[in-house]
Amino acid sequence: MTIPLPTAALTTALATVRGVCPHDCPDTCGLVTQVNAAGRAVSVKGDPDHPFTRGFLCTKVARYLDRVYHDGRLTTPLKRVGPKGRGDFAPISWGEAVATIAAKFTDIAASPDGPQAILPYSYAGTMGKLQYASLDRRFFHRLGASLLDRTICATAGAVGSDITLGTRAAIDPEAVAKSRYIVNWGSNTSVTNSHLWAVMHHARKAGAKIVTIDPHRSRTAAKSDWWIPVRPGTDGALALGVMHVLFRDGLQDDDYLERYCVGTAELRQRVLNDYAPHVVARITGLPVETVEQFAREYGNAQRLFGGPALIRLNYGMQRHGGGAMAVRTVCCLPAITGDWRHPGGGALLSTSKMYPFNERYLERPDLIRPGTRTVNMVKLAEALAGELPGPPVKALYVYNANPAAVNPDQSKVLTGLERDDLFTVVHDLFMTDTARYADIVLPATSQLEQFDIHASYGHLYVQVNPPAIAPLGESKPNTEVFRLLARAMGFEPQLFDTPDEELARQSMVGGGGRVYPSESAFDGVSFDRLMEGGPVRLNLPVDYAPFADGNFGTPSGQCELFSRRELDAGRDPLPHYVPPHEDPQTRPDLATLYPLQMVTPPVPSFLNSSFVNVEALRKAAGEPVVEMHADDAAARGIVAGQSVRVFNGRGRFRAKAVVGDSVRPGVVVSFGIWWNRYTEDGVNVNTTTSTAVTDQGGGGTFFDNLVEVAAL
Ligand code: SF4
Numbered sequence: 001m002t003i004p005l006p007t008a009a010l011t012t013a014l015a016t017v018r019g020v021c022p023h024d025c026p027d028t029c030g031l032v033t034q035v036n037a038a039g040r041a042v043s044v045k046g047d048p049d050h051p052f053t054r055g056f057l058c059t060k061v062a063r064y065l066d067r068v069y070h071d072g073r074l075t076t077p078l079k080r081v082g083p084k085g086r087g088d089f090a091p092i093s094w095g096e097a098v099a100t101i102a103a104k105f106t107d108i109a110a111s112p113d114g115p116q117a118i119l120p121y122s123y124a125g126t127m128g129k130l131q132y133a134s135l136d137r138r139f140f141h142r143l144g145a146s147l148l149d150r151t152i153c154a155t156a157g158a159v160g161s162d163i164t165l166g167t168r169a170a171i172d173p174e175a176v177a178k179s180r181y182i183v184n185w186g187s188n189t190s191v192t193n194s195h196l197w198a199v200m201h202h203a204r205k206a207g208a209k210i211v212t213i214d215p216h217r218s219r220t221a222a223k224s225d226w227w228i229p230v231r232p233g234t235d236g237a238l239a240l241g242v243m244h245v246l247f248r249d250g251l252q253d254d255d256y257l258e259r260y261c262v263g264t265a266e267l268r269q270r271v272l273n274d275y276a277p278h279v280v281a282r283i284t285g286l287p288v289e290t291v292e293q294f295a296r297e298y299g300n301a302q303r304l305f306g307g308p309a310l311i312r313l314n315y316g317m318q319r320h321g322g323g324a325m326a327v328r329t330v331c332c333l334p335a336i337t338g339d340w341r342h343p344g345g346g347a348l349l350s351t352s353k354m355y356p357f358n359e360r361y362l363e364r365p366d367l368i369r370p371g372t373r374t375v376n377m378v379k380l381a382e383a384l385a386g387e388l389p390g391p392p393v394k395a396l397y398v399y400n401a402n403p404a405a406v407n408p409d410q411s412k413v414l415t416g417l418e419r420d421d422l423f424t425v426v427h428d429l430f431m432t433d434t435a436r437y438a439d440i441v442l443p444a445t446s447q448l449e450q451f452d453i454h455a456s457y458g459h460l461y462v463q464v465n466p467p468a469i470a471p472l473g474e475s476k477p478n479t480e481v482f483r484l485l486a487r488a489m490g491f492e493p494q495l496f497d498t499p500d501e502e503l504a505r506q507s508m509v510g511g512g513g514r515v516y517p518s519e520s521a522f523d524g525v526s527f528d529r530l531m532e533g534g535p536v537r538l539n540l541p542v543d544y545a546p547f548a549d550g551n552f553g554t555p556s557g558q559c560e561l562f563s564r565r566e567l568d569a570g571r572d573p574l575p576h577y578v579p580p581h582e583d584p585q586t587r588p589d590l591a592t593l594y595p596l597q598m599v600t601p602p603v604p605s606f607l608n609s610s611f612v613n614v615e616a617l618r619k620a621a622g623e624p625v626v627e628m629h630a631d632d633a634a635a636r637g638i639v640a641g642q643s644v645r646v647f648n649g650r651g652r653f654r655a656k657a658v659v660g661d662s663v664r665p666g667v668v669v670s671f672g673i674w675w676n677r678y679t680e681d682g683v684n685v686n687t688t689t690s691t692a693v694t695d696q697g698g699g700g701t702f703f704d705n706l707v708e709v710a711a712l
Helices: 007-011 061-068 094-110 135-143 155-165 173-178 194-205 219-223 235-248 254-260 264-274 277-284 288-299 301-305 323-330 333-337 359-363 377-384 410-417 478-489 500-507 527-531 564-568 588-593 615-621 630-635
Strands: 014-020 030-036 041-046 078-080 089-091 118-122 147-149 181-185 209-213 226-228 309-313 346-348 374-376 395-399 423-428 440-443 452-454 461-465 596-599 625-629 643-647 652-660 667-670 706-711
Touching: 014 461, 041 061, 061 615, 078 094, 094 118, 094 395, 094 423, 094 440, 094 478, 118 135, 118 147, 118 377, 135 359, 135 478, 155 323, 173 194, 181 194, 181 288, 181 301, 194 209, 209 219, 209 288, 235 264, 235 277, 235 288, 235 323, 235 333, 254 333, 277 288, 288 301, 288 333, 309 323, 309 333, 333 346, 359 500, 374 377, 377 410, 452 500, 461 527, 500 527, 588 706, 625 630, 630 652
Parallel strands: 118 395, 147 374, 181 209, 181 309, 209 226, 309 346, 395 423, 423 440, 596 667, 625 652
Antiparallel strands: 014 030, 030 041, 078 089, 078 440, 452 461, 596 706, 625 667, 643 652, 643 706
């Protein structure tokens, strides 16, 4: 099924199509694609009429046509004709590809191991509601395949935020213009959320102070009024120390706490007893004065800066052993100060839960067979090695993802992908590191070639993305591929034959069940209106402050500083500090061998592992580097620009040393995620990262990684 192209694209000199950037980024930019009379896209620009993204794109998507018309685009299905990993393939027809996959899946499903020996593997290579999660989920649920727990990015934060608030921490991002004390906490906002940064910048011109809490002097930290270089994985302790000062100095909002929160007295006692600034300073590596000053400024934002405080909390604080607890703890702060009351005040993790899409309709979880096992995607290395409970993984179907580059414990993942008895399918635009290990490779469409409907996790607009051009070669979107596979497997047509537009229309009906007052958020945002083109704001008030009057999504309806649910589950009902798994303070044995804490933020020129094969962007990225403090470099005889080996017990990779003061002593930063084929030694930073998961939510702990660095 292919959505008809806009007629104008075929009949006028330059047709214009308004669409949406699909990448895993909170900004969800509006795109304007111009298409010539031959049906070729000639430009992709930011949509100037998008109220939030306002016409500018990041450097990656500004070069989107380099990706769409890249020489390496896959245009036909392929079958492997050489050893796994070498990249030798021959073209085949879609008929042969689909028949091969269906026959293999049928055989495995009928074997004693059953269909759970088939594992889907996907993440957010495209974020549209249909191509991210719809017929693919229906297909694997109907098949009886293992379930995949998609934890690699954000589940620790989701769980942590949910404990305190009953949903994701969120405010109206446009109201950030009214914030006057802006804290980027584990968030490189100017790079990874650049349109929100523009609003922050606007607020700063009106008097706001911008603070960034990050172990690395990121571009955002460098542009901020104050950089607080917290030790990796200790954000929760800092938040507890801030609470200590707020309660000690009477900076709490007693009225808000009384009306809308439970557990104030218990939390107050906990932080006054256990988290004095000198204790927190020892954990976080910050001076006592920094903890005190930050807490006092945060608690006095209205008086000192003339408006509310906002915390933009993000993924940096989640990717540690205590990531869920850190987010849970930070989410308590705006309730203590009462900042949730004010437009622009509070905390912002994700706006995704503001959208009442009917995901049950799209994904049909009712098709899941009782007792089906769930595999945590962070544990792919163990899954492929047969180390998890349940049947062995005999088939792997990868789409919207590139686990050979992205997953932790990379060497073990690659060993698993090399297994001769593993049948692997990869559906992608390019011959990624993972695709090289596939038995069958299927060509995927780009966003310009497919229909979708988009929410955002960084603003409040919904928009459809009509195809601007015809699919390149024989490429197909996920929805179409799963229709073909379902037909070949003899699955019920009524589950799969609904056209994409109709799936999108139905996804806007009957969602509800959200904790914000957003069951009505689609009122007036009809599908037909979206099909007229451009973004439409959710039906939420201007400067929406969702928790101004309480209205939390917890069982009590209150902000749960004390969590009865946690107590009932046998866990501490109050926020507390959970150290990283690999922490020199708690693991001196490990730190003797590998004394440096390494964090791995994204390369600004790439988006996760997307765009690494776009030459101009790869050139801009340079080469893999490791940033280290001058004292640490000197102690190892390392000078700036030197090639070094970064290693631990899991693996090693080469990088160029960048020496200076962008990190504190004892911390190193190496940017991910390079494709292995573009590195000197054929591996990337994930050869050292661990498959250990966060305290709750099963999240990845990519920033919780002790290493040593040696000169080469
Ligand atoms: S990746 Fe983000 S900033 Fe870049 S165009 Fe897409 S949505 Fe906008």
